Amino acid sequence: MTVLAGPTAVGKGTVSADVRARYPQVWLSVSATTRPPRPGEVHGVHYLFVSPEEFDRMVAAGEMLEWAVVHGRHRYGTPRGPVEDHLAAGRPTLLEIDLQGARQVRSSMPTARFVFLSPPSLEELVRRLVGRGTEDAEERARRLRTAEVEMAAEPEFDVTIVNDDVTRATDELAGLLGVSETGATSTLPRVAG
Template identity: 45%
Template sequence: MKYKKESSKGNLIVLSGPSAVGKGTVLSALLEEYKDIYYSVSATTREARAGEENGVDYFFMSTKKFKSLIKKNEFIEWAKVHNNYYGTPKKYVEETLANGRDVILEIDIQGAKQVKECFEEGIFVFLAPPSLDELESRIYGRGTESKKAIETRLENANQELKQVEEYDYLIINDQVKNAVKKLKAIIIAEKCKV
C-alpha cells in the first residue's frame, strides 16, 4: 500500500486573539519547546516596550517607512490597530513555506482576516481569555498604557471575541502551559492530515 507523501510545502499557522490575551507569552513558550516551526516577526509603527528588541519582537519603523512598504505590496497583511500600524512581511513567509517549513504568525484579528483571504489553507487559531475580567486584569497589569488606551483595548476585545467562529481552533489561555500543549497538538495534527 502506498501513502501520499507529506506535502513539500509548509503550513501557515495564524495565532490571534484580543490584546493582552497572552499571544506573545504562549508563542515564546511554544518556540522554546517546539523547534519545528518558524516565527515570522511582524513590523509595527508603535514604540518599543521595555525589553523589546528590533528584529526580534518586531521590526520597529516609522509610519512613513511602513506606508512605503504598503505601496510596494510588501506585506501579507497589515492593519492600523490602536492608532499604530502592524504588518507581516511577505518575503520571509513565502520563502519559508516554499522550503517545506511551518511558519507561525502572531497577529491581531484584522490581520488574520486579511491572511485568510490570500492563504485559505492556513490554520487559524483563536486564543481567548478565561473571562473578560481576567483580560482586563492582564491589560492593567502590563502597566504600559494610559487609561484611555486600556479602555480602547477593552472595547475592541469585546468585538474581537465575537470573531471566534471565523477560526479553525479555539484555545482558552487559562494557563500558559496548557495553551502551549494544545497549540503544539494542533500543529502536529495538521502535519498528519491526509
C-alpha cells in the same frame, strides 16, 4: 501555516514566545509595527519597529502579506517574503497577528489553520491588561473596546485555545502545528471549522 489571533492582552505574545523557546523547529513570523517598543522588546525579535514612512514604503511595494491599523492608532503588518520562504521550505510557520490581519490572510491563504486564543473570562482579560502596566488609562480603555469586538469574532476561527495556562496552551498549539519538543514534525490535516 497556522495563524494565531485573539483579543488584546490575551497572551498571544507570551504563548508565541513559549513556542519559540520550546519548539525551535517552528518559524515564528516577526511583524512590523509603527508603535514604539515596550520595555524589554527587541527590534527583529519581538517586532520590526519601523517609522510610518518605512511602513508606507513596504505597503506600496507589496511587501506586506497583511497589515492593519490596530486600536485606532498604530499599524502592524506581516512582511510577505520571509513567510513565503519558510512555507516553500516546508517549515511549520506561525503568524501571531490581530483579527484584521487574520481576516486578510484568510482571504489570500484560505488553506491556513486559524486559531483563536481566548482568555478564560472577560474579567481575566481586563486583569491582564491592567496588570501588565504598559498602557495608560486612555489606551487601556481603547484596547478594551477593541477586545470586545475581537472576542465576538471567535466563530470565524477553525480552533479555539483557552489561555488559562501558558504551558498547556502552548502544547495545544504545538500539537496543531504537528511538532513536539523533541524536534519532530508530523503532518496533520487542516482542521475544518
